[in-house]
Amino acid sequence: MDNRFFVDGEHLSPAALEKKHRLETDSSSRTNHMEYMNGMERINSDIMEKVLAEMDNYDYSKYTAKDVKAALEHETCSIEDFKALLSPAAEPFLEQMAQRARLETSKHFGNTVYMFTPLYIANYCENYCVYCGFNCYNNINRMKLNMEQIEHEMLIISESGMEEILILTGESKSQSNIEYIGEACKLAQKYFRMVGLEIYPVNTEEYKYLHECGADYVTVFQETYDSDRYSELHLLGHKRVYPYRFDAQERALMGGMRGVAFSALLGLSDFRKDALASALHVYYLQRKYPHAEMSLSCPRLRPIINNDKINPLDVHEKQLCQIICAYRIFLPFVGITVSSRESESFRNGIVKIAATKVSAGVSTGIGDHESKYNGKESDGTEGDEQFEINDARSLDVMYKDIAAEGLQPVLNDYIYM
Amino acid sequence: MEDKLILGGHEFSSRFILGSGKYSLNLIEAAVRDAGAEIITLAVRRANTKEQENILDYIPKGVTLLPNTSGARTAEEAVRIARLAREIGCGDFVKIEIMRDTKYLLPDNNETIKATEILAKEGFVVLPYMYPDLYAARDLVNAGAAAVMPLAAPIGSNKGLATKEFIQILVDEIDLPVIVDAGIGRPSQACEAMEMGAAAIMANTALATAGDLPLMASAFKNAIEAGRKAYLSGLGRVLTRGASASDPLTGFLRD
Numbered sequence: 001m002d003n004r005f006f007v008d009g010e011h012l013s014p015a016a017l018e019k020k021h022r023l024e025t026d027s028s029s030r031t032n033h034m035e036y037m038n039g040m041e042r043i044n045s046d047i048m049e050k051v052l053a054e055m056d057n058y059d060y061s062k063y064t065a066k067d068v069k070a071a072l073e074h075e076t077c078s079i080e081d082f083k084a085l086l087s088p089a090a091e092p093f094l095e096q097m098a099q100r101a102r103l104e105t106s107k108h109f110g111n112t113v114y115m116f117t118p119l120y121i122a123n124y125c126e127n128y129c130v131y132c133g134f135n136c137y138n139n140i141n142r143m144k145l146n147m148e149q150i151e152h153e154m155l156i157i158s159e160s161g162m163e164e165i166l167i168l169t170g171e172s173k174s175q176s177n178i179e180y181i182g183e184a185c186k187l188a189q190k191y192f193r194m195v196g197l198e199i200y201p202v203n204t205e206e207y208k209y210l211h212e213c214g215a216d217y218v219t220v221f222q223e224t225y226d227s228d229r230y231s232e233l234h235l236l237g238h239k240r241v242y243p244y245r246f247d248a249q250e251r252a253l254m255g256g257m258r259g260v261a262f263s264a265l266l267g268l269s270d271f272r273k274d275a276l277a278s279a280l281h282v283y284y285l286q287r288k289y290p291h292a293e294m295s296l297s298c299p300r301l302r303p304i305i306n307n308d309k310i311n312p313l314d315v316h317e318k319q320l321c322q323i324i325c326a327y328r329i330f331l332p333f334v335g336i337t338v339s340s341r342e343s344e345s346f347r348n349g350i351v352k353i354a355a356t357k358v359s360a361g362v363s364t365g366i367g368d369h370e371s372k373y374n375g376k377e378s379d380g381t382e383g384d385e386q387f388e389i390n391d392a393r394s395l396d397v398m399y400k401d402i403a404a405e406g407l408q409p410v411l412n413d414y415i416y417m
Numbered sequence: 418m419e420d421k422l423i424l425g426g427h428e429f430s431s432r433f434i435l436g437s438g439k440y441s442l443n444l445i446e447a448a449v450r451d452a453g454a455e456i457i458t459l460a461v462r463r464a465n466t467k468e469q470e471n472i473l474d475y476i477p478k479g480v481t482l483l484p485n486t487s488g489a490r491t492a493e494e495a496v497r498i499a500r501l502a503r504e505i506g507c508g509d510f511v512k513i514e515i516m517r518d519t520k521y522l523l524p525d526n527n528e529t530i531k532a533t534e535i536l537a538k539e540g541f542v543v544l545p546y547m548y549p550d551l552y553a554a555r556d557l558v559n560a561g562a563a564a565v566m567p568l569a570a571p572i573g574s575n576k577g578l579a580t581k582e583f584i585q586i587l588v589d590e591i592d593l594p595v596i597v598d599a600g601i602g603r604p605s606q607a608c609e610a611m612e613m614g615a616a617a618i619m620a621n622t623a624l625a626t627a628g629d630l631p632l633m634a635s636a637f638k639n640a641i642e643a644g645r646k647a648y649l650s651g652l653g654r655v656l657t658r659g660a661s662a663s664d665p666l667t668g669f670l671r672d
Contacts, residue, residue, distance in 0.1 A: 107573040110625055291490050291517040333520045415462045415501070417494050 003267070005130035005233075007307045009139035020137050023128065023235040033231040033242050040244045041203040041251065047284045048246045054079065055225055055277040063087035072096055077330045082279065085326035086272050094322055101328040101354040108332050112410045113402050114357040115395065116164035116196070117157055120366050121145045121184055123383045125170035127237030129223070131268065133304030133386045134170040136236065140305050143366040143383025144175055150184050154191045156369045160361055160395045163412040164194040166219065168386075171200035171239055178206050182213035189214035194414040196261075200238060201248035207255025216416055218252035219261035220245060221297070224269040225277030233268060249285060258417070259293030260285070261337065266320065267301035267312030275323045279330055286334075295335030295357065296327055302341050302387040317346055321353075328354035340389040344401075347391055352405055360398035362389050420649065422594060422617055425510075425542030425563035427481070431455040432611070432641050434596065436621030437463070437485055444625050449477055451634035456481045458512060458619070461502045462488040483544065485512040492531035499536050511536060512566065513545040522572050526553035530560050537561025546598055549583035554591050564593050566619065569610065570600025573622050577606040581613070588614040604633075604640030611644025612652060 006024050008017060022029045036042060063084040071081035072093065084090060085097060122144035125134040133140060145153065157165065165188055169176040181199055188195040196217035197210060207218065224230050227242055234240045249260035262281050264274035275298075282294050300312035300320060315323075320342075327336055338347055338355040340362040347358055363372050366383025370376045373394070393401065402409040422429040435448040437458040448454040457476055461484045476482060484502035489495035492515065499511040513536070515528040529545045530553060537543050542563045547553055549567035557565050567584050570576035577600060578584065588595050594616030601607050607618045618641055627633035 106626055107575070107622070110573075110622060286520060290520060293519050333522075410463060413460075413463050413488075415488050415498055417488075417490075417497070 003131070003301070003310055003313065005307070005310065007138070009137060009306065011139045012137065016137070020128070024130075027231075030231065030235055031240060033234065033240050034227065035241070036244055037238060037241055039203075040238075040241060043204070043247055043251060043254070045247055045250055047250065047281070047288070048243060050284050051225065051277050051280045052227070054280050055273050058083055058273055058276050060087040060272045063089045065089055065092070068093050071329075072100055079280070079283075079330075082326060082330040083276060085329060086275055086323065088272075090322060090326070091318070094318065094325070097322065097325040097329065098353045101325040102352065104328050104332040105354050105356065109356050110408070111406065112356070112408045112413075113351045114164070114335070114410050114413060115162070115360050115398060115402075116166055116194070116357065117160075117162050117359055117361045117395070118166045118168055118198070118364065119150075119153055119157060119188075119369075120168045120364060120383070120386065121150055121153075121181075122169045122172070122176045123366050123386065124172040124175035125237075126172045126174070127239040128235045129237075129239060130233050130235065131265070131301060131304070131310055133306075133384065138304070138306055140384035141382065143381070145367050147183055147187065149367055151187050153367065153369045154187060156373050157361065158191040160373060161399075161411065162361065162395055163192055164196070164414070165192045166196040166198055166217075166359075167215070168198045169200070170386075171237065173200060173238070178202065178209060182210055185210060185213035185215045189416070193412045193416070195416075201245050201251070204251045204254045207252045207257060209255075211256045214416065216258040216414075217261065217293075218249065218257050218259075219263075219297070220248040220252075221263040221265060221299070222246060222278070222281070223265045225264060225274050225281075226269040229269040246281075249281075250288075253285075253289045253292050257292075259295065261295045261297060261335075263297035263299060265299050265301060266315040266323070271315045271319065271323070275326070279327055282331060282334055286331075293335070294331075295337055296331070297337045297339065298324055298327070299339055299341050302390070304387050305384050317342075320346075321350065324350060324354045340391040340393075341387070342390055344391045344393060348401060348405060351402060351407060358398065358402075360393055360395040362392065364389060420645070424544070424594065427542065429455045429481075429617075431638075432617040432645060433607075433637055434458065434483065434617055434619040435624075436598065436619045437487065443630055444621075445476065447630040447634040448624065449480060451631040452624070452638045454480070456483050456510075458483045458485050458621075459502075459507060460485055460487045461498050461505075461507070464505065481510060482507045483510045483512050484508075485514050485546075486532070487514045487516075489513075489515045489532075490517050490528075491515065492528040492535065495528070495532040496535050499532075499541060500539075503541075509540060510542045510544065513543060524548055524568065526550055529553075530556045533557055533562050534560035537563075544596065549580045549587055551583075551586055551590060554587050558591060558593055562593060564596050564616065565591060566596045566598040568599040569597050569606070572599040574600050575602025575623060576600050577602055578610055581609075584610070584615070585613055604636040607637055608640040608644035608647075611641050612647045614648050615644075617641075 067084035068090045071084045197215045198219040337357040365385040368382040371378040431453040434456045437460040484507040486495040486498040546566045570579035596617040597610040597615045598619040
């Protein structure tokens with residue numbers, strides 16, 4: 001079974017529809033996704049080459065129970081061991097993997113769990129990524145908050161006790177330009193101790209500017225590391241350029257950011273290969289930038305507005321748990337974030353094994369924190385959501401739930417330098 | 418004569434220092450009540466600014482706060498964090514932690530020496546976390562440190578005294594207190610370090626992850642005291658190889 005991503009909105013003109021259909025069905029109508037567009041910086045890096053070579057050569061069917069057992073016995077987990085842990089042969093060893101993962105997590109993070117919340121400030125987007133609620137052909141309420149509205153949202157979030165915020169936009173450089181995002185970061189510094197960004201990839205100089213505005217952590221999801229599949233899913237816009245996106249974290253570090261986050265969106269392609277590539281992306285970049293903080297997310301596909309059929313296919317909770325345990329054993333020192341895409345029960349369970357960071361009080365819409373946090377009646381001027389969340393717990397409830405699991409919730413672990 | 422730990426002119430009876438990392442009310446209670454801790458480390462970067470639980474509220478009166486500079490990657494950053502700690506009311510003690518590697522979290526001795534020099538001049542009681550290197554330890558002494566804090570093993574690893582031989586050299590050659598930090602997983606390892614002449618032990622994970630916190634805290638207290646007493650008493654002879662000759666080889670010497 002495959003996902004059916006293509007949905008035609010009634011709002012589209014015949015010309016727009018025609019272009020959309022052509023992009024969807026005729027690969028010759030699309031640009032070369034490996035070719036840089038004007039203005040995109042090229043850096044000197046061999047990391048993509050290394051990651052893709054490992055991923056292409058990964059045949060997970062050749063690993064056996066013996067390889068998995070050996071991997072679990074080794075004190076440090078090699079790339080080969082990691083490949084075994086991600087393979088189907090490791091599925092019967094999930095409990096042992098979880099035990100080992102918990103040990104590694106406690107060595108590096110104790111029993112702490114960090115909390116953050118995302119703040120979407122705009123949902124305009126120029127990309128056509130077929131699985132995303134913000135895609136430029138999707139008929140949703142578009143919105144971009146002005147500085148006054150952003151500050152209002154930040155105040156409400158800050159009053160809930162949150163100290164770390166992740167600022168997000170749709171990927172539209174014309175609607176949400178760098179200065180706009182920079183100003184939002186400056187505002188965020190007034191209310192939060194840690195400001196992260198999840199925006200369109202930019203050049204080193206622009207990351208440097210955003211860092212000076214107060215941002216210190218950059219998240220970019222590659223979505224899928226399978227270049228061919230990537231080209232079938234990202235049909236239009238800057239995001240179509242695979243290598244520019246791949247090198248975003250490295251440019252962010254070159255621009256002075258303290259840390260970077262990585263992920264594949266599980267369910268888009270072969271999840272074992274995507275998980276391998278995500279972790280190796282971290283592994284090789286860490287060797288090149290050993291001072292940098294790094295973290296992995298592990299989102300699965302979720303339904304979006306106008307398409308409730310989207311699902312993560314063969315990545316069930318069991319597979320997700322296997323991936324997260326394998327990440328932890330291979331990369332004991334990296335943060336692992338589990339977002340509100342996952343259920344309450346899954347998140348309660350996984351923080352005891354390997355996850356070190358969870359979101360709380362989440363909205364993926366625009367300008368709706370007051371109605372979501374304080375029950376204020378919506379005045380209908382809100383922007384639509386990127387995807388449907390699964391776990392809507394507030395910071396307060398999440399904090400208590402984590403403490404009830406015998407863990408230590410941490411709201412801040414950070415000083416901006 | 419009373420056996421006191423002296424750091425920058427301040428006297429302490431206890432030789433157990435609670436590390437930062439995994440804090441909770443229970444842990445602090447156990448460390449103070451059952452392990453006798455008089456010094457508790459605080460990660461400045463984790464001090465919350467809002468009304469939610471703040472570690473400063475947990476610290477009982479009479480306990481000395483030891484803010485650390487974790488999160489710093491350079492001497493300059495460590496200095497800024499130390500000054501911030503002083504501003505928010507953490508006192509004059511500071512533990513310098515400077516790491517430029519997020520995988521192993523090993524301390525950078527060079528940057529640590531630089532930060533120690535600056536902060537000691539500003540009147541801080543500086544306790545630098547370090548990789549046990551004799552030259553670096555001597556430089557830290559000259560820079561004005563109040564003690565040196567060599568690591569026993571990579572932080573959080575609970576591997577015990579992996580750097581034993583090198584810590585022994587510091588104990589033998591450095592006139593400041595040598596406080597063993599990081600890697601101590603069991604009371605027996607703490608005891609061993611104290612027997613070697615370490616002045617104090619810093620631990621956190623070993624306690625925080627124990628099944629019965631108060632019981633483990635008192636086990637550490639006893640182990641540290643036992644090791645200290647053994648050190649002060651002068652350890653008895655321990656043969657490392659073979660047996661002792663009953664007829665001494667030098668028995669023939671006459672005048």
